[in-house]
Amino acid sequence: xxDRILVRYGDLTLKGKNKRVFIERVNNLIKEKVNNPKVKxxxxxxxxxxxxxxxxxxxxxxxxxxxxxxxxxxLVSKSERDVESIFENALxxxxxxxxxxxxxxxxxxxxSDKNYPIKSPEMTQKVAGYVLKNTDNLIVDVHNPEVxxxxxxxxxxxFVYISKIKGMGGFxxxxxxxxxxxxxxxxxxxxxxxxxxxxxxxxEAIHFESTPLTSIESAQKVIDLTExxxxxxxxxxxxLHMVPFQKIHTALLDYIPESxxxxxxxxxxxxxxxxxxxxxxxxxLLNGESVGQVASQxxxxxxxxxxxxxxxxxxxxxxxxxxxxxxxxKNIDCFxxxxxxxxxxxxxxxxxxxxxxxxxxxxxxxxxxxxxxELLAEAVEDTKSIIVTHKEHLDITMKGLVVGxxx
Numbered sequence: 362x363x364d365r366i367l368v369r370y371g372d373l374t375l376k377g378k379n380k381r382v383f384i385e386r387v388n389n390l391i392k393e394k395v396n397n398p399k400v401k402x403x404x405x406x407x408x409x410x411x412x413x414x415x416x417x418x419x420x421x422x423x424x425x426x427x428x429x430x431x432x433x434x435x436l437v438s439k440s441e442r443d444v445e446s447i448f449e450n451a452l453x454x455x456x457x458x459x460x461x462x463x464x465x466x467x468x469x470x471x472x473s474d475k476n477y478p479i480k481s482p483e484m485t486q487k488v489a490g491y492v493l494k495n496t497d498n499l500i501v502d503v504h505n506p507e508v509x510x511x512x513x514x515x516x517x518x519x520f521v522y523i524s525k526i527k528g529m530g531g532f533x534x535x536x537x538x539x540x541x542x543x544x545x546x547x548x549x550x551x552x553x554x555x556x557x558x559x560x561x562x563x564x565e566a567i568h569f570e571s572t573p574l575t576s577i578e579s580a581q582k583v584i585d586l587t588e589x590x591x592x593x594x595x596x597x598x599x600x601l602h603m604v605p606f607q608k609i610h611t612a613l614l615d616y617i618p619e620s621x622x623x624x625x626x627x628x629x630x631x632x633x634x635x636x637x638x639x640x641x642x643x644x645x646l647l648n649g650e651s652v653g654q655v656a657s658q659x660x661x662x663x664x665x666x667x668x669x670x671x672x673x674x675x676x677x678x679x680x681x682x683x684x685x686x687x688x689x690x691k692n693i694d695c696f697x698x699x700x701x702x703x704x705x706x707x708x709x710x711x712x713x714x715x716x717x718x719x720x721x722x723x724x725x726x727x728x729x730x731x732x733x734x735e736l737l738a739e740a741v742e743d744t745k746s747i748i749v750t751h752k753e754h755l756d757i758t759m760k761g762l763v764v765g766x767x768x
């Protein structure tokens with residue numbers, strides 16, 4: 362029935378002089394994520410067709426769902442340009458779609474070949490009339506139909522399709538440069554990483570592990586989440602930096618008043634993250650902060666915490682509702698991993714009354730009570746970097762170090 366998939370680029374076609382670069386990048390992602398040598402790419406001006414050659418279109422769609430930069434795609438049946446062939450194709454598709462159900466429908470026609478003798482409105486009337494005459498369960502509704510049958514007449518052939526499947530949108534991952542994602546084991550930061558990739562940012566990830574203050578399973582959870590995100594990354598790989606944070610964590614518990622513990626901890630994390638980002642040519646830091654969600658994410662807290670950083674910080678979730686974040690987390694298959702009950706260093710010792718409106722001079726004063734610069738330098742020096750690849754199983758040793766491709 363369906364012999365190809367029509368791919369639409371969306372906003373990529375508006376990129377002017379950079380249009381060719383963007384489209385080439387997304388086409389490479391399509392080849393990589395579909396990963397089927399029997400499926401052929403057929404370019405046609407502003408359109409891209411994936412010729413199925415008998416392959417399961419569900420598997421191809423699963424690959425397309427991992428490609429950022431696609432507006433939508435449709436399962437398509439190609440036919441000759443004569444009216445009889447178009448009629449037959451349209452009727453077969455409608456019958457296959459409705460399967461005897463009573464549904465409302467309409468027909469839309471497009472004619473890119475302006476020399477074709479039948480204009481679009483006339484083609485719409487002819488196809489609709491033929492389909493209605495040969496089926497019993499269709500009701501015309503031009504305003505809000507359940508099914509829209511589209512006929513496109515192009516220079517070389519006619520294409521008929523019904524469904525329009527929404528793509529990821531955004532831009533092909535990598536075209537915007539690289540960012541460093543501050544990845545916890547929670548719900549928010551993986552979603553922030555996904556949204557950043559969706560907008561064309563290639564990500565590396567950084568995690569602050571505090572074993573034995575935190576469980577070894579909490580670090581493994583972060584590796585598992587990185588693997589989940591890697592399916593959207595180029596070559597299905599993401600570099601993950603595991604920062605040994607235990608000495609800093611212990612010092613904070615010893616020297617910092619409880620109410621400011623999270624504030625100072627986050628300031629230390631930003632200092633380390635900026636250093637790692639600069640070493641790895643990351644242009645920005647990314648995190649899962651959402652305004653007002655917890656004490657460290659009030660506007661006053663954000664101002665005091667990020668005062669230590671000179672690198673731009675992007676918060677893709679800054680105005681998102683928690684339920685919306687959870688929905689995306691489930692869609693990208695991270696939610697079940699994120700809610701596993703293993704605490705990271707930001708949650709294992711949460712103060713009873715954390716400062717929600719911390720003062721900068723207080724934070725600076727408390728930090729002066731111990732020499733943190735040496736601890737920061739040691740943490741950066743001892744950071745272990747690995748490449749996490751989709752479907753590659755990685756474990757953690759009892760010392761909290763990652764076994765895998767260590768860089």
